[in-house]
Amino acid sequence: MSAVNVKQAPTAVGRVSAGAATTTERKSSIWKQIWRDRFMFLMIAPGLLYFLLFHYVPLLGNVIAFQDYLPFLGFQDSPFVGFANFQQMFAQGAFWQAVANTIIISLLQIIFYFPAPIALALMLHGIINSHVRRVIQSVVYLPHFISWVIVVSIWQQVLGGSGIFVHTLRDLGLPTINVMTEPAFFKPLVVLQLIWKETGWATIIYLAALLNIEAALYEAAVMDGAGRWQRLWHITIPGIMGVTLLLLILRIGAVLTVGVGPGAFEQILLQRNAVGPAAGEVLDTYVYFQGIVGGQWGITAAAGLIKGILGTLLVIGANRLARRAGQDGLFSS
Amino acid sequence: MIDTNEIASGRPAWLEHETWFEKAIKFVVFGVILFVVIYPFLSVVSTSLASDQDVIKNGGLVIIPENPTLNSYKTIFAGGVVTRAAMVSIAITVIGTIVSMVLTVGMAYGLSRKIVGGRIILIIALTTLLFTPGIIPNYLAVKQYGLLNSYASLILPVVISAFNLVVLRQFFMGIPPELIDSAKIDGANDFDVLIKIVLPLSKAVLAVIALFYAVNTYWNSFFNALLYLNDSSMWPLQLVLRLYVVQGAPLPTAGEALDSIPPLQSLQMAVVVVALVPILVVYPFLQRYFTSGVLSGAIKG
Numbered sequence: 001m002s003a004v005n006v007k008q009a010p011t012a013v014g015r016v017s018a019g020a021a022t023t024t025e026r027k028s029s030i031w032k033q034i035w036r037d038r039f040m041f042l043m044i045a046p047g048l049l050y051f052l053l054f055h056y057v058p059l060l061g062n063v064i065a066f067q068d069y070l071p072f073l074g075f076q077d078s079p080f081v082g083f084a085n086f087q088q089m090f091a092q093g094a095f096w097q098a099v100a101n102t103i104i105i106s107l108l109q110i111i112f113y114f115p116a117p118i119a120l121a122l123m124l125h126g127i128i129n130s131h132v133r134r135v136i137q138s139v140v141y142l143p144h145f146i147s148w149v150i151v152v153s154i155w156q157q158v159l160g161g162s163g164i165f166v167h168t169l170r171d172l173g174l175p176t177i178n179v180m181t182e183p184a185f186f187k188p189l190v191v192l193q194l195i196w197k198e199t200g201w202a203t204i205i206y207l208a209a210l211l212n213i214e215a216a217l218y219e220a221a222v223m224d225g226a227g228r229w230q231r232l233w234h235i236t237i238p239g240i241m242g243v244t245l246l247l248l249i250l251r252i253g254a255v256l257t258v259g260v261g262p263g264a265f266e267q268i269l270l271q272r273n274a275v276g277p278a279a280g281e282v283l284d285t286y287v288y289f290q291g292i293v294g295g296q297w298g299i300t301a302a303a304g305l306i307k308g309i310l311g312t313l314l315v316i317g318a319n320r321l322a323r324r325a326g327q328d329g330l331f332s333s
Numbered sequence: 334m335i336d337t338n339e340i341a342s343g344r345p346a347w348l349e350h351e352t353w354f355e356k357a358i359k360f361v362v363f364g365v366i367l368f369v370v371i372y373p374f375l376s377v378v379s380t381s382l383a384s385d386q387d388v389i390k391n392g393g394l395v396i397i398p399e400n401p402t403l404n405s406y407k408t409i410f411a412g413g414v415v416t417r418a419a420m421v422s423i424a425i426t427v428i429g430t431i432v433s434m435v436l437t438v439g440m441a442y443g444l445s446r447k448i449v450g451g452r453i454i455l456i457i458a459l460t461t462l463l464f465t466p467g468i469i470p471n472y473l474a475v476k477q478y479g480l481l482n483s484y485a486s487l488i489l490p491v492v493i494s495a496f497n498l499v500v501l502r503q504f505f506m507g508i509p510p511e512l513i514d515s516a517k518i519d520g521a522n523d524f525d526v527l528i529k530i531v532l533p534l535s536k537a538v539l540a541v542i543a544l545f546y547a548v549n550t551y552w553n554s555f556f557n558a559l560l561y562l563n564d565s566s567m568w569p570l571q572l573v574l575r576l577y578v579v580q581g582a583p584l585p586t587a588g589e590a591l592d593s594i595p596p597l598q599s600l601q602m603a604v605v606v607v608a609l610v611p612i613l614v615v616y617p618f619l620q621r622y623f624t625s626g627v628l629s630g631a632i633k634g
Binding site for chain 1: 344362373436439493602620
């Protein structure tokens with residue numbers, strides 16, 4: 001992990017003469033360094049405590065995946081049941097339904113959402129007037145900062161039973177349909193919502209890559225008589241290929257998680273009830289509704305554990321793959 | 334020949350001029366994109382201002398209210414629930430953002446210099462980008478810490494974003510060490526250096542990170558509140574919005590205060606506007622940082 005290489009600070013004065021020092025001297029110099037940096041440790045400590053308490057300690061809670069967990073007994077006293085929860089989970093149709101929905105929605109997102117910011121970034125890059133470009137950027141970034149509750153509220157107003165879409169259909173004498181409660185439309189709908197909300201914001205990273213392409217390449221190409229499309233194909237596309245490949249591999253690695261951006265799963269949670277679990281349940285909503293709401297603690301903890309382990313392995317694998325493809329990976333510095 | 338006009342507009346000399354047809358296509362495409370983004374916001378505001386006749390006439394979303402009225406806003410604020418939820422959301426957002434910034438800045442600065450064990454601490458923090466303990470274990474931990482049904486449960490479990498930490502640390506590492514060293518020779522401690530030298534140099538990136546926390550972590554999220562707060566009188570605005578708008582529960586109205594109860598759609602959209610306004614107020618001041626490349630520089634590292 002190259003990111004983890006903390007830059008050599010030029011303040012290691014205590015080490016200057018430590019070349020031939022004995023072990024005891026070196027030990028004391030470490031304590032000296034710690035004392036010298038005591039304010040730094042003080043500033044780091046609360047953050048470190050946060051990561052331990054809310055990201056590492058909770059991992060222990062996964063023990064209830066192997067228990068018949070009863071909330072009033074707690075995990076100290078609930079009986080262990082081996083792999084019974086996993087067996088029950090694999091026998092549940094609802095679980096497999098959630099797995100299938102998750103993967104289908106993820107794939108739809110990869111096919112239809114993933115290319116959208118690349119196309120938009122290329123179009124934005126083509127705007128020469130920087131004032132016009134910035135105004136458009138400011139507008140298309142905005143939906144990223146709108147909560148999923150508001151986005152879903154707005155879509156419901158436009159496409160729902162009393163929205164203008166249905167009214168227009170009725171006025172035209174066509175059969176009406178409530179797109180928001182029709183199970184068949186659920187998956188395309190959530191992908192469209194994601195495109196509306198996140199495409200603009202996601203252009204940032206591609207625009208940065210586009211700005212990094214050397215202008216001299218274009219000039220040289222024009223000298224050699226390359227046209228607009230030839231420049232796009234031979235200079236621009238290769239220039240953003242690296243970052244595109246990296247993001248694609250990482251997105252495929254996260255196939256067990258629906259969506260991108262903050263609160264991505266809230267989008268599904270909000271609309272799952274309107275279409276029912278057969279069309280709208282994904283792994284995370286399955287854990288919430290069956291576990292927290294339905295009280296099947298052990299089984300859903302098992303589902304969460306499986307998802308967590310597979311998800312982590314996939315992301316690590318994707319990261320490896322990205323680095324082998326010549327990219328920096330997730331932890332570039 | 335150098336054309337000064339073209340330099341001013343940022344047009345490279347080698348770029349061919351567009352035909353009117355290409356210009357027209359660009360104009361239409363971006364026109365459609367801007368319309369698709371802006372239209373929902375306009376119609377939400379219009380509908381919230383609409384009267385009964387407007388809503389019936391337009392059947393749903395109103396584009397231009399003929400008889401604009403603030404009755405919807407009077408009603409939802411008289412009902413009490415929305416007012417209280419808005420207060421909760423404002424308090425959580427303000428307190429949460431302050432705590433998050435203090436912890437993130439401290440940790441990012443501490444890890445931006447070479448210190449004993451810094452590498453391990455950084456790995457501990459960054460590895461959390463790769464895994465999540467899961468919904469059930471998180472819930473059990475919050476329960477075990479005694480945070481259920483407390484507002485702390487909306488802040489502490491999400492108080493630092495590893496992504497924001499990385500962006501900030503990356504920025505701090507770019508500050509010339511000479512600046513820091515010279516201050517230290519003058520007798521400043523690390524804490525003074527952070528406050529007096531590093532932070533004033535980092536205003537733009539700090540503003541962006543604070544916006545991320547305020548909007549994405551606190552103001553916009555509802556799942557933690559749904560998970561950890563049993564008492565619906567403690568709910569923040571987004572959960573109230575979910576109940577009354579997405580799930581369509583009837584809004585509590587103080588009917589006798591007004592001559593006529595505003596139409597349901599106006600009431601719902603008024604709640605949406607209340608949740609939207611803080612973002613629309615803050616956004617214009619911060620959007621220039623996104624377009625000026627502060628962030629992309631930080632992301633690329």
